[in-house]
Amino acid sequence: MSQQQLKGAWALVTGASSGLGEDFARELAAQGMNLVLAARTRVPMEALASALRSAHGVEVVVESIDLSLPESADELQRRIAARGIQIEVLINNAGFGVYGEFVSTDWARIETMLQVDLMTLTRLTHRYGAEMAARGHGRILLISSIGGYQATPLYAAYCAAKAYVLSLGEALNDELGRRGVTVSVLSPGITATKFLAVSGQRATFYQRMLMMQSLPVVRIGLKALARGRASIVPGVANALTVFGNRFLPRRWQSAIAYQLMKN
Incomplete structure (x- = not known):
């Protein structure tokens, strides 16, 4: 579908209560898309939904859901289907990082992070990717990180997860692209x-x-x-960082990353 044809279609934005997710919602609403906002915290999403309805005349549905729960992706898809909504654009934005030495970090935090950053993201991509492929059109944006391009001490599990997201998205761009579905990966550096x-x-x-x-x-x-x-790496400095790593031994990449990340 062209950008013009997306007006009035529905987009699902996960992690929509703040940060990148909030700005994704604002930009898509400005383009005339209706929105499903999904995150754990309802109040900021309701405020955002009200503002977007007033500013752009679009429909906005708020779904408060804990995406760290194993069945959350299926539950979210059921809720959206029950409303009769067909998702044309999926912004798989929900995620967070855990900083610190791997073996000194509480396992529950790491496991929760991996559930959100890996499993829920993958399940939503699988469910909505299948629907889009059956229709022959749709768009999916996965959020990785420049950390996905290299091993990063003190963010070991997080960056490993983002490497998975990067690889998954680039593979699906080719695989689902043959069936009319666009899959792209956005890999930001540190963002405000x-x-x-x-x-x-x-x-x-x-x-x-x-x-x-x-x-x-x-x-x-x-x-x-x-x-x-x-895939895309936003920002000249971030892009140069990723490009420059190609000329360094992987052991050096990790050592340099540690020096840049340590507090």
Whole structure:
């Protein structure tokens, strides 16, 4: 479907209560798309929904759901189907990081992170990817990280999860692209959201220097999705970081990442 044809169609944005998810919702509403907002915290989503209805005249549905629960993806899909809504664009944005030495970190936090960042994301992609493929059209945006391009001490499990997301999305861009479905991966660097506060890290000098605002990141991701790009790294400094790693031994990449990430 063209951008014009998407007006009046439905988009699902996960992690829509703040940060990138909120800006994805704002941008899609401005393009005339109806929205399903999904996250655990209802109040900020209701406020956002009210503002988007008033500003753009679109329909907005709020689904409060804990995406760290194993059956949450299926439950969310059932709720949306019960409303008779067909999802044309899936923004698989929900996720968070856990900072610290791997073996010193509480396992429950790591497991919860992996459920959201890996399993729920994959299940939603599988369910809605199948629906879109059957129709012959649809768009899916997965959110990875520049950390997905290299091993990163102190974010070991998080960056490993994002490497999975990057690989999954790039593979599906080819696989589902043959059936009319676009899958793109957006891999931001550090962004001015609640990421650091949730992960438990204080911003390093490197992060403060390279931090991007949320809205430009979102716009770059949506443009890449509209163009059918398999993956995109927003920001010149982030793109140069990823490109430069190609010329370094992997052991050096990890050692440098540790120095840049440690508090």
